[in-house]
Amino acid sequence: xxxxxxxxxxxxxxxxxxxxQLLIQVAKPIVELIKEGHEVVIAHGNGPQVGMINLAFSxxxxxxxxxxxxxxxxxxxxxxxxxxxxIGNELTAQNIDKTIASIVTQVxxxxxxxxxxxxxxxxGSFYTLEESKVLEETMNYIMVEDSGRGYRxxxxxPMPIDVxxxxxxxxxxxxxxxxxxxxxxxxxxxxxxxxxxxxxAVIDKDNASAKLAELINxxxxxxxxxVDNVYINFGKxxxxxxxxxxxxxxxxxxxxxxxxxxxxxxxxxxxxKFAKTGKISVIASLNNAKEAFKLEAGTxxx
Amino acid sequence: xxxxxxxxxxxxxxxxxxxxQLLIQVAKPIVELIKEGHEVVIAHGNGPQVGMINLAFSxxxxxxxxxxxxxxxxxxxxxxxxxxxxIGNELTAQNIDKTIASIVTQVxxxxxxxxxxxxxxxxGSFYTLEESKVLEETMNYIMVEDSGRGYRxxxxxPMPIDVxxxxxxxxxxxxxxxxxxxxxxxxxxxxxxxxxxxxxAVIDKDNASAKLAELINxxxxxxxxxVDNVYINFGKxxxxxxxxxxxxxxxxxxxxxxxxxxxxxxxxxxxxKFAKTGKISVIASLNNAKEAFKLEAGTxxx
Numbered sequence: 298x299x300x301x302x303x304x305x306x307x308x309x310x311x312x313x314x315x316x317x318q319l320l321i322q323v324a325k326p327i328v329e330l331i332k333e334g335h336e337v338v339i340a341h342g343n344g345p346q347v348g349m350i351n352l353a354f355s356x357x358x359x360x361x362x363x364x365x366x367x368x369x370x371x372x373x374x375x376x377x378x379x380x381x382x383x384i385g386n387e388l389t390a391q392n393i394d395k396t397i398a399s400i401v402t403q404v405x406x407x408x409x410x411x412x413x414x415x416x417x418x419x420x421g422s423f424y425t426l427e428e429s430k431v432l433e434e435t436m437n438y439i440m441v442e443d444s445g446r447g448y449r450x451x452x453x454x455p456m457p458i459d460v461x462x463x464x465x466x467x468x469x470x471x472x473x474x475x476x477x478x479x480x481x482x483x484x485x486x487x488x489x490x491x492x493x494x495x496x497x498a499v500i501d502k503d504n505a506s507a508k509l510a511e512l513i514n515x516x517x518x519x520x521x522x523x524v525d526n527v528y529i530n531f532g533k534x535x536x537x538x539x540x541x542x543x544x545x546x547x548x549x550x551x552x553x554x555x556x557x558x559x560x561x562x563x564x565x566x567x568x569x570k571f572a573k574t575g576k577i578s579v580i581a582s583l584n585n586a587k588e589a590f591k592l593e594a595g596t597x598x599x
Numbered sequence: 600x601x602x603x604x605x606x607x608x609x610x611x612x613x614x615x616x617x618x619x620q621l622l623i624q625v626a627k628p629i630v631e632l633i634k635e636g637h638e639v640v641i642a643h644g645n646g647p648q649v650g651m652i653n654l655a656f657s658x659x660x661x662x663x664x665x666x667x668x669x670x671x672x673x674x675x676x677x678x679x680x681x682x683x684x685x686i687g688n689e690l691t692a693q694n695i696d697k698t699i700a701s702i703v704t705q706v707x708x709x710x711x712x713x714x715x716x717x718x719x720x721x722x723g724s725f726y727t728l729e730e731s732k733v734l735e736e737t738m739n740y741i742m743v744e745d746s747g748r749g750y751r752x753x754x755x756x757p758m759p760i761d762v763x764x765x766x767x768x769x770x771x772x773x774x775x776x777x778x779x780x781x782x783x784x785x786x787x788x789x790x791x792x793x794x795x796x797x798x799x800a801v802i803d804k805d806n807a808s809a810k811l812a813e814l815i816n817x818x819x820x821x822x823x824x825x826v827d828n829v830y831i832n833f834g835k836x837x838x839x840x841x842x843x844x845x846x847x848x849x850x851x852x853x854x855x856x857x858x859x860x861x862x863x864x865x866x867x868x869x870x871x872k873f874a875k876t877g878k879i880s881v882i883a884s885l886n887n888a889k890e891a892f893k894l895e896a897g898t899x900x901x
Contacts, residue, residue, distance in 0.1 A: 313666055349662055350673070352659065353656045353659035353661055353662050356659040356661060357655035359654050360651055360654075360655050363615065363655070366680070367615050367677055367681075370680035371677045372673075373676045374673045374679070375669055375673045377672070377676070378669065378672035379669075382795055385763065386795060389793040390794070396764060398702050398704075398767040399702070400701070400703075401676055401702075401703070402700075461687065462698060465698050468770065468771060468776060469767060469771065471774070472773070474767050486684070491688070491691040492691070492692070
């Protein structure tokens with residue numbers, strides 16, 4: 298099977314030391330999956346990591362205004378290196394002769410996506426009202442007050458419509474390699490008459506993973522997150538973990554508002570889109586990754 | 600022909616705006632080369648870029664001690680993104696249906712390389728004597744006084760012995776793609792019983808390019824730099840540009856100390872090693888890239 302595994306940026310820690318340690322653990326179930334002969338693509342988030350990079354630049358005297366797509370590209374190099382190193386080392390330890398590589402990846406978004414009219418995704422540091430006014434004037438940033446903690450820049454979160462490097466990814470899988478791609482949802486670019494241009498935006502990494510899974514004709518999409526299952530009545534006494542659910546059931550549960558818009562709902566929408574193409578989608582915790590890959594844990598949507 | 604093109608980091612500008620503009624120009628001769636049906640791999644330096652990243656982190660309050668291999672990985676993402684974007688856009692403009700991708704690349708060095716006993720490559724910011732003493736004590740950095748401008752960290756510059764992702768690069772070429780790799784000479788790693796570990800070091804990008812060219816069985820290595828040719832008696836009245844030279848001639852000119860140890864000599868040594876395997880090496884200026892690819896400019900070593 299061709300499997301896309303989507304890993305949250307929060308699972309990767311807050312600094313290089315944490316990230317290295319955590320990835321040694323993440324590598325184990327991934328290598329189990331590779332050992333079973335599957336074609337594996339790993340997509341990952343970059344929230345805390347691109348935040349760290351963006352913050353360091355904005356605090357520096359030398360290059361305070363590093364553009365956001367470039368920070369995203371740096372995060373792909375930074376996370377990709379640790380991830381391919383950890384998985385590569387585990388492959389070597391288990392005498393598996395496979396190579397894994399991270400691909401710097403541009404994901405195309407529609408410049409007419411309504412998200413561009415309504416930027417809502419906060420990124421980077423917190424600023425005072427005065428500082429935020431300066432940034433609005435000098436940098437054309439859109440700044441909003443964020444939960445009483447100060448002012449932050451917001452960027453749009455448009456839907457992914459294509460992955461520029463999809464043919465490279467498909468070739469590598471065909472040749473038996475393992476691929477790390479669409480890091481942080483990909484570097485967002487718009488297509489201006491065939492000329493791709495980076496834009497300050499954040500593509501949801503689960504949407505990017507689902508789009509990639511569709512484009513490379515994957516058989517399964519596994520989203521690894523912090524919770525073991527998708528729940529109905531989450532956080533209440535009558536909460537219930539979903540194991541196997543049909544597309545119809547999930548759609549009616551969405552209508553009943555069982556899933557939090559900021560966290561579980563986007564994951565479900567991403568997996569649902571892929572499941573509708575006749576493929577398998579799984580949402581499970583990173584801890585249960587090994588079992589989830591065998592469809593023995595998590596919430597399976599078919 | 601399979602061709603490795605090695606591009607200096609100084610040709611890429613000092614900030615993201617400069618880099619984007621410069622790469623639009625660099626893309627043109629590269630796309631000419633692709634149009635002629637060659638298999639093309641692009642290696643590049645990262646001196647000013649990894650310096651910029653390292654400096655921004657060291658100036659930040661939040662993450663002042665980002666390790667050097669991680670900064671190198673970020674520079675691969677940062678430069679790779681702009682380079683694949685510029686070349687991809689030029690390919691699209693010329694209706695050439697090829698995909699280019701940057702590969703995060705680890706280059707293996709020998710931990711017994713004598714360079715580790717004698718770190719000489721200055722990296723990052725300048726510090727006062729007092730600051731440098733603190734860094735020596737707290738970070739185990741080796742600090743040296745640099746030309747009266749202050750104290751700087753020095754790291755070793757070991758020789759590359761293998762490229763971890765070489766099979767990925769070979770597969771992509773076989774499948775008709777264009778590859779950007781060994782950015783900044785590659786992320787330096789040592790092989791500790793099969794477990795690759797990042798080390799604070801800088802691999803010369805021309806040595807890394809020559810090693811890669813050898814490993815992927817390339818036919819030609821082209822080093823693009825700031826000067827049109829290799830010169831004998833450089834800077835003197837009787838200076839002479841070399842066009843076609845044999846391995847024997849270059850070796851005797853090296854013995855006569857015609858080439859500066861810090862600039863042209865390492866390039867010549869890198870190309871010489873590759874030329875000795877029976878292949879063609881070229882050293883030329885970026886401005887003459889188009890002609891150099893046809894062996895109509897630069898210094899050709901056979």
